[in-house]
Amino acid sequence: MNIKKIRKFMIKKLSNDKTGHDIKHIERVENNATKIIKDYDLSQSDTEIIIASILLHDIIDYKITDDIQKSTDEVIEILHKSDASNSQIDEILYIINNMSYSKNIEFKKELSLLGQIVQDADRLDAIGAIGIARTFYYGGCKSHTMYDLDNKSNKDLTEEEYKKTSNAISHFHDKLLKLKDLMNTDAAKKEAELRHKFMLEFLDAFKREITK
Ligand code: ADP
Ligand code: NI
Numbered sequence: 362m363n364i365k366k367i368r369k370f371m372i373k374k375l376s377n378d379k380t381g382h383d384i385k386h387i388e389r390v391e392n393n394a395t396k397i398i399k400d401y402d403l404s405q406s407d408t409e410i411i412i413a414s415i416l417l418h419d420i421i422d423y424k425i426t427d428d429i430q431k432s433t434d435e436v437i438e439i440l441h442k443s444d445a446s447n448s449q450i451d452e453i454l455y456i457i458n459n460m461s462y463s464k465n466i467e468f469k470k471e472l473s474l475l476g477q478i479v480q481d482a483d484r485l486d487a488i489g490a491i492g493i494a495r496t497f498y499y500g501g502c503k504s505h506t507m508y509d510l511d512n513k514s515n516k517d518l519t520e521e522e523y524k525k526t527s528n529a530i531s532h533f534h535d536k537l538l539k540l541k542d543l544m545n546t547d548a549a550k551k552e553a554e555l556r557h558k559f560m561l562e563f564l565d566a567f568k569r570e571i572t573k
Contacts, residue, residue, distance in 0.1 A: 362409040363443040364416070370439045371416040375425075380502050381495035382419040386486060390415050393482035397548045407475055410449055413440065414456040414479045421457060423524070456480075462487075462536050466520045472545075481549035484540045489556025492537055493563055500529035508571065533564060 375384050394411055403411075417439075419425055421432045433454075440450045452475065459470040460480040472480060487495065500507065508530035518526070518535055526535055541557040544550045 362445050366443045367416050381498045389486050390482045393485045397546050414453050418457045477545035481546050
């Protein structure tokens with residue numbers, strides 16, 4: 362597979378992103394995946410499927426595009442042009458269409474080991490210090506409020522309710538604090554423990570500082 366070509370496509374698509382799904386997010390996710398795959402003996406094709414999925418995983422997403430069908434067609438086209446086989450294309454599309462938190466709220470999707478690795482690598486970037494930064498950055502970009510003292514909602518949201526939430530602190534309860542227990546691989550579970558602890562410390566300090 363011509364990974365260089367897929368990377369070029371990704372850079373073109375994400376270079377103006379201001380939602381925290383930018384090129385640096387992709388680089389961090391690749392970095393996380395590199396650490397996770399050390400525990401597995403993967404073929405070159407498997408590794409390429411992981412890298413291609415990471416490069417393309419945020420391009421077909423309602424947060425990034427208004428036209429999901431057009432983005433899907435572009436992703437398929439770039440994969441064909443990059444010499445991916447039909448079965449590789451099917452696997453990459455399955456991974457990127459089923460790995461997100463929101464798509465797994467109401468019904469947990471089965472992912473292959475390769476999909477589980479991509480999902481863990483992406484989810485690690487949603488937690489810890491970088492997860493905190495991305496959450497407020499995203500909220501600012503979407504004109505959400507930072508916190509709402511009256512909002513005590515901690516119930517399980519439906520996919521539609523989850524997509525509509527518009528305050529950064531509630532995103533910790535809606536998603537981020539749940540990710541630690543949803544990791545698939547041992548390396549990600551271990552790293553997630555550290556990042557989770559840091560988020561709890563942050564939330565404690567945040568609460569103390571805003572309480573009258
Ligand atoms: P996934 O694709 O796994 O659902 P997302 O791409 O939705 O993950 O989210 C990536 C990151 O973007 C989140 O971890 C968070 O930092 C930020 N984000 C997404 N939705 C929200 C939201 N409603 N409020 C605050 N931050 C959000
Ligand atoms: Ni992502």
